[in-house]
Amino acid sequence: MDRLENTVRPYAWGSTTALPELLGTPPTGEPQAELWMGAHPGAPSRVERATGTVSLLDAVSADPEGELGERTVRAFGPRLPFLLKLLAAASPLSLQVHPDLAQAAEGYADEEERGVPLDAPHRNYKDTNHKPELICALTPFDGLCGFRAADDAAALLDGLDVGGLKPYVDILHARPESDALREVLSAVLTADKDEMAETVAQATAAAERLAEEEPSGTLTAGRIAEYAVYAGIARHYPGDPGVIAAMLLNHVHLRPGEALFLGAGVPHAYLDGLGVEIMANSDNVLRCGLTPKHVDVPELLRIVRFEPTEPAILRPEADSDEEELYETPVDEFRLSRYVLAPGAGSHPLDAGAPQILLCTAGQAVLRDTDNGAELTLDRGGSAFVPAGERVHVSGDGTLFRATVAV
Template sequence: MDRLVNTVRPYAWGSTTAIPDLLGTAPTGEPQAEMWMGAHPGAPSRLDRGGLDEVIAADPVRELGAPAVDRFGPQLPFLFKILAAGAPLSLQVHPDLDQARAGFAAEERAGIPADAPHRNYKDANHKPELICALTPFDGLCGFRPVPVTAELLAGLGVDSLKPYADLLHAHPEEAALREVLTAVLTADPDRIAATVTEAATAADRLGGPYAPYARLAHHFPGDPGVIAAMLLNHVRLQPGEALYLGAGVPHAYLSGLGVEIMANSDNVLRCGLTPKHIDVPELLRIVRFTANDPGVLRPEASETGEEVYATPVDEFRLSRFVLAPGAAAHDLTTPGPQILLCTAGQATAGAQTLTPGASVFVPAGEPTRVSASASGSATLFRATVAH
C-alpha cells in the first residue's frame, strides 16, 4: 500500500479555498480546481516507488491484477479526483466508446497535433463519470422535459427567446431539442449576445428557478451557452448524493466540492460557457437529444457497511465507508487495483493513517483492512474497478 502525492490542477474555475480547507492547508490565493489521483499522463500521482504510471507500466499484472489487464489493458482504467468548483465549468458532453475510437482515429489520420486547441479527441476512450457531493453541489444534467423548458423560456418575457419556445412546441422531443440547440449555437454572435443579456436581466429580476442562469450570465456575459443551459435540468446535490453522466448527456458543474471518478479519458466536446474551441457539427453528432430525469444517486448499503454508488460501467466502482470508532476493521482485499481517499475524520488503512485529503494506492490482491481512529468516526471513499 503506497501513500499518494497528488497534483492539484489550477484551472480558472476552481475554488481558492475548498481544497485547502479539506487538506488543512493555507490557501495560496490561486484557484485550486482538481486534485488528481491516478496514473493519467497529464498528472500522474507519485509514490515512493516513482510515478504511478511508471510503476504500473513496469509490472501491470502485479499492480492491476490479471483480470483488470485482460479487460482494460496495462493501464489504470479510472481517474479519481477531488473537484472544487468556485465558478461554472464549461457546458459539455462526452462521446461513447465507438465515437471516441472513430474520432481519435480520424484526427490521427488528419495529422492534428495532440495539443492542438481545435482537437476534439485526445484519446480513443469514452469518459463516463460520476460526481459525489462532499458539500451542497450545483450542476446541470441532461435535457429538461420540452414543455417545461418552453414554459421557462416564455416566462422570461424576452421577445428574442420566443422563436426557441415556438420550436419546442412545434416538433417532437428529439427534433425540437436538436433544432433549438443548433439555432442557439449557430446564431449571429451579436444577436445571441443581446438575447443573453436580456435573458440574464430578466432571470436576475425573477430569481427562483431562473437564478442559476443569471449567475451563468454573470460569469459568461453574452455566451450562447447560457441559453443552451436553459434547456437542462438544474440539480442540487446534498452531501453523499451523486450524479452519473453517460455518453452524450450535456452537463456542467456550477459550484461545490465533490469526489469524481471517470474512465481514464480526456475527451470533451463543449457546448458553451467557455472561451475554448466549440466544434458545433461534431457536438451535434454526439449529443443525445432525449429529455430525462437527472437521476440523483444515493449509495446502496451492503451488509459489510460498504455503501456503493451503482453505475452501468466496468472501468470504475465508487463506494463509501462511514467508519465508527472502535468498530471492527473492514477487509477490502480485492483482485483489482484500489485508491482509498479519506474525506473526514482519521482513518487507518493498513499501516497508513489517513486524514482528510490523504489517499493511498493499493495494488491488486494486497491485504487491505480499514478502520477509524479511536478518537472519532471517519469517511473513506474507495475507487476500484467493477467486480
C-alpha cells in the same frame, strides 16, 4: 500500500478555499480546482518505492499485472482505467458532453487521418476511450444534467419574455421533442454572435429580475430558484450562447453524500460545490458553451443524445459489511464509501483489483493483513493499494474507495 502525493490543478473556475480547507494546507489566494489521484499522464500521483519516489504512471507501466492484476489488464489494457479527483468549483465549468466508445474510436481515427495534431486547440479526440463519470457531493453541490422536457424548456424561456427567444419557444412547442431540442441547440450555437450576445444580455436581466420575485401563479418557488441559477451562470459568462443552451438542461442540487452519474451523450456542467469525482481515464470532451474554447457544433450534434431525462440522484446502498456503493452501469470504475466508527471493527477490502482510498473526514487506518503494516490517512489523505494486497480498514471518519468493477 503506498501513500499518494497528488497534484492540484489551478483552473480558473476553482475555489480558493475548499481544497486547502479539506487538505489542511494554507490557501495560496489562487484557484485550486482539482486534486488528481491516479496514473493519468497529465498529472500522475507519486508513490514511494524501494528505488525512491516514482510516478504511479511509471510504476504501472513497469509492471502492469503486478500493480493492476491480471483481470484488470485483460479487461482494460496495461493502464489504470480510472481517475479519482477532488473537485472544488466556485464558478461554472464548461457545458460539455462525452462520446461513447464507438464514437470516440471513430472520431479519433478521423482526426488522426486528417492529421490534426493532438495538442491542437480544435482537436476533439485525444484518445479512443469513452468518459463516463460520477460526482459525489461533499458539500451542497449544484450542476446541470440532461435535457428538460421540451415543454418545460419552452415555459422557462417564455417566462423571460425576451423577443430573441420566441423562435426557440415556438420550435419547442411545434416539433417532436428530440427534433426540437436538436434544432434549438444548433440554432443557439450558430446564431450571429452580436445578436446572440444581445439576447443573452436581455435574458440575463430578465432572469435576475424574476429571481427576486415572490411566488405567484405559474412563477413557483422552484422556478424562481432556477432563474437565480441561470442568472448566476450568465454573470460568469456574459454574452455566451451557452447561457441559453444551459436553460435547456435540468438544474440538479445534490446534498452531501448524494451523487450523479453522467453517461455518454448527456450534456452537463458542474456549477458550484466540493465533491469526489471518478471517471474513465479519457480526455475526450466536446463543449457546448460557457467556455472560450473551441466548440465544434457539427461534431457536437453527432454526439449529443437529444432525449429529455429526469436526473437520477444516486444514494449509496450499504451491504452487510457496511460498504456503501454508488451503483453505476460501467466497469472502468466502482466508487463506494465507508463511514468508520471507533470500536466498530475493521472492514476487509477485496484484493482482486487496484484501489485508491481517500479519506474525506476524520481518520482512516489501513492495515496490510499479510505483514501487519499500517498506514494512517488523515482528512484529505489518499493511498494506492495494488491488486493482490489484502487490506483492512478501520478508524473514525469517512473513507472513499475507488476500484474497478471486474
